[in-house]
Amino acid sequence: MSALATATSVSAGSALLTLLAVIVPYFAYKIYKSIAVPSALAHLPRIPISATLKSVLTPGGFINENKVQVEAVQKYCVEHGMDKDAWRDMHLIWLFGTWGVVLGKPEHLRTVFLNTDTFPKFLYGDVGFELHQKFVGFNVILSNGDMWKLHRKVANPAFHRSWSTQVMGTCTRTLLEQLDLLTGTPVDLFDWMQRVTLDVLSLATFGQNLDALRNPNSHIVTLYNDLMKDLQRPLFQLMPFLQKVKLIPLVRDIHRRIDEFDEFVEGVIKVKEAEVKQRLAAGIAKDEKDRDLLECMIEAAMNDPEFTRRDLRSNLVIFFIAGHDTTASSLVTSLYYLALHPEFQTKARAEVLSVLGDVDNTTTSAADFPVPTTAEQAQFDFLTCIIKEALRLYPAVTGLPLRRTAKPVTMGNVAIPKGTPIHADIYGVQRNPAIWGDDAGVFRPERWLEDRAGGAKVGSANKVNAGASVNSEKDAVKAGTTAIPMAPSAHGFAWVPFGGGQRLCLGQQFSLIEQRVVLSMLLLRYEWTLVGDADALTGHPKTASGVLLHPVNVKLNFKIRGAK
Numbered sequence: 001m002s003a004l005a006t007a008t009s010v011s012a013g014s015a016l017l018t019l020l021a022v023i024v025p026y027f028a029y030k031i032y033k034s035i036a037v038p039s040a041l042a043h044l045p046r047i048p049i050s051a052t053l054k055s056v057l058t059p060g061g062f063i064n065e066n067k068v069q070v071e072a073v074q075k076y077c078v079e080h081g082m083d084k085d086a087w088r089d090m091h092l093i094w095l096f097g098t099w100g101v102v103l104g105k106p107e108h109l110r111t112v113f114l115n116t117d118t119f120p121k122f123l124y125g126d127v128g129f130e131l132h133q134k135f136v137g138f139n140v141i142l143s144n145g146d147m148w149k150l151h152r153k154v155a156n157p158a159f160h161r162s163w164s165t166q167v168m169g170t171c172t173r174t175l176l177e178q179l180d181l182l183t184g185t186p187v188d189l190f191d192w193m194q195r196v197t198l199d200v201l202s203l204a205t206f207g208q209n210l211d212a213l214r215n216p217n218s219h220i221v222t223l224y225n226d227l228m229k230d231l232q233r234p235l236f237q238l239m240p241f242l243q244k245v246k247l248i249p250l251v252r253d254i255h256r257r258i259d260e261f262d263e264f265v266e267g268v269i270k271v272k273e274a275e276v277k278q279r280l281a282a283g284i285a286k287d288e289k290d291r292d293l294l295e296c297m298i299e300a301a302m303n304d305p306e307f308t309r310r311d312l313r314s315n316l317v318i319f320f321i322a323g324h325d326t327t328a329s330s331l332v333t334s335l336y337y338l339a340l341h342p343e344f345q346t347k348a349r350a351e352v353l354s355v356l357g358d359v360d361n362t363t364t365s366a367a368d369f370p371v372p373t374t375a376e377q378a379q380f381d382f383l384t385c386i387i388k389e390a391l392r393l394y395p396a397v398t399g400l401p402l403r404r405t406a407k408p409v410t411m412g413n414v415a416i417p418k419g420t421p422i423h424a425d426i427y428g429v430q431r432n433p434a435i436w437g438d439d440a441g442v443f444r445p446e447r448w449l450e451d452r453a454g455g456a457k458v459g460s461a462n463k464v465n466a467g468a469s470v471n472s473e474k475d476a477v478k479a480g481t482t483a484i485p486m487a488p489s490a491h492g493f494a495w496v497p498f499g500g501g502q503r504l505c506l507g508q509q510f511s512l513i514e515q516r517v518v519l520s521m522l523l524l525r526y527e528w529t530l531v532g533d534a535d536a537l538t539g540h541p542k543t544a545s546g547v548l549l550h551p552v553n554v555k556l557n558f559k560i561r562g563a564k
C-alpha cells in the first residue's frame with residue numbers, strides 16, 4: 001500500500017472515530033433524557049417502561065392492557081414502601097419517549113377541566129402524526145387557545161338547542177328492518193351500532209343519509225371506514241415518523257384517499273352553502289329542529305369572517321369521527337349488559353312500555369314503528385341509568401385527549417414541570433372502589449337512583465346537560481334531558497365519560513337522546529339474549545384495543561316480541 005493510501009485510510013478512520021465519539025454520546029444522552037424520570041416527579045409511583053411496552057403487546061384489548069399496567073404499578077408501590085393503591089391519585093407512565101403524569105383523582109381532573117389554558121391539548125402535528133393532522137385539520141376538538149374559542153363559538157349554537165328525535169328514529173326503523181331479517185341469527189353488535197350511528201350522524205350533520213345500514217359497502221362508507229382503520233394502525237401510532245415517508249405506498253394511498261374524502265366534503269359544503277344563502281335571501285325561516293349541524297354552522301360562521309371554509313370542513317370531519325364510534329361503543333355496552341342481565345332488560349322495557357304503550361309487532365312493520373318524541377324519551381329515567389352505568393364501567397373514551405402543562409403547576413403537593421404530558425384517567429376514576437364502593441366493578445344501574453355516588457340522585461337540582469342551562473322540569477323535557485343528573489359536577493367529577501368544564505363534549509346531549517331512541521325502539525321490538533365466549537357470558541368480555549372501549553366478540557340473538 002502506498003504512503004498516500006495509508007495516510008488516507010488513517011485519516012478516514014480517525015474521522016469515523018471522531019464522528020462516533022460525537023454521535024454515540026449524543027444518542028446516549030438523548031436516550032438517557034428520554035427514560036430518566038424528572039427529579040420533581042421521581043417520588044411518584046410509576047409504571048415501569050418494560051410493563052408499558054408489555055401492555056401494548058398484550059392481547060385482549062384495553063382492559064387486559066390496563067390490567068398489566070395496574071399490576072405493575074401496584075407492585076412498584078409495594079416494593080417502594082407505599083400503600084398498594086398509592087398510584088390511584090397520581091402516577092407516571094412513559095409516553096412518546098417521555099414521562100407523563102396520569103391523574104386519577106376527581107379533584108385533579110376538575111383542575112384540568114377548568115384550566116384549559118394551563119393544560120392545552122397535544123395536537124397531532126405536535127407529535128408528528130402528519131396523516132391524522134391532514135385528515136382532521138384544526139377544529140373544535142383539536143385546537144387550543146383563541147383558535148379553540150373561535151371554533152367553539154361557531155359550533156356552540158349548532159349543539160345547544162332542542163333536538164328532534166325524527167332523524168334518530170328514521171335510522172332506527174331501518175335498523176329494525178335489517179334486524180327483522182336476522183332474527184334467530186347471532187348478530188355482531190358493533191357492526192350494526194356503527195352503521196346506525198353513522199347514518200344518524202350523516203343525516204344530523206349535513207342532511208344526507210349515507211345509508212350504511214342498507215348499503216355498508218357503498219364507495220363513500222368504505223372510503224371513510226378504511227381511512228379510519230388505516231389511520232389507527234399500530235405501526236403509525238408507535239412510529240408516527242413513518243407517516244411522513246411518502247415512499248411507503250400505504251402512506252401515498254392514504255394521502256390520495258384523504259384528498260378524495262375532502263372532495264366529497266367540499267361538495268357537501270358547497271351545496272349546503274347555496275341552500276342557506278337562498279333561504280336567507282328569500283327570508284324563509286326554518287325551525288331549529290329541522291336544521292342540520294352544517295346549516296347551523298354556516299349561519300354562525302357568516303358573522304365570523306375569520307372562520308374559513310377549511311375550518312368548516314375540519315369540523316364536519318371531526319363531528320363524524322367524534323360522534324359515531326363513541327355512541328356506537330356506548331350502545332354496544334348497554335345492549336351487552338341488558339342481555340347479560342335479563343332482569344334489567346325487563347325493567348327497562350317496562351319503563352318504555354309505560355311511556356309509549358305497547359306495539360303489536362305481528363302487524364306493525366319496521367317502517368311504521370313508533371319513534372319516541374323528544375318529550376317521551378326524556379321520561380326514560382331507568383334507561384338513562386343503564387346508559388350512565390355502561391359509560392361508567394366502559395367509558396367509550398378511556399382518557400381525556402392528552403394534555404401538557406403550559407407552565408409549572410402544583411397539584412396536591414406535587415410540582416409538575418412545564419411541558420409534562422398529562423393523562424386524565426377517566427377509566428381509572430370511574431372504577432375506583434374508594435369512590436364507588438366495593439361494588440365499583442359491578443354493573444348496577446340502580447346506583448344512580450340512590451343517594452350515593454357523589455350525593456346526586458334523581459330529581460336533584462342539577463339538570464345541566466351538555467353545557468345547556470336547563471332550569472325547570474318543563475325546560476328539561478323540552479331540551480330532551482331526563483331527571484337523571486348528567487353533569488360531571490353532580491358526582492364530584494368522578495363520572496366524566498364526556499369530559500367536563502369548558503371543553504365538555506359538545507355532543508353529549510345529542511348522543512344521550514340518540515341512545516335512548518335506539519335502545520327504546522329495540523326494547524319495544526325485540527327480546528334479546530347473549531351469544532359469546534365464556535368471558536362475555538360471565539360479565540368480563542374482551543374489549544377493543546385502540547382508542548375506543550367496548551366489549552368485543554359479543555353477539556346477540558334478537559327475537560321479535562310477540563312473534564311465534
Ligand code: HEM
Pocket residue numbers: 140141142152319322323324326327330395396397399400401497498499500502503504505506507508510511
Ligand atoms: C357516548 C358518546 C360520546 C362520548 C363518550 C364522548 C366523549 C367525549 C370526550 C371525553 C371529549 C373530550 C373532552 C375534553 O377533551 O376535555 C369529547 C369532546 C367532544 N365531543 Fe364527544 N363524546 C361522545 C359523543 C359525541 C357526539 C355524538 C358528538 C358530535 C356529534 C361529539 C362531539 C364532541 C366535540 C365537538 C368535542 C370537543 C369539545 C371541545 O373541545 O370544546 N361527541 N367527547
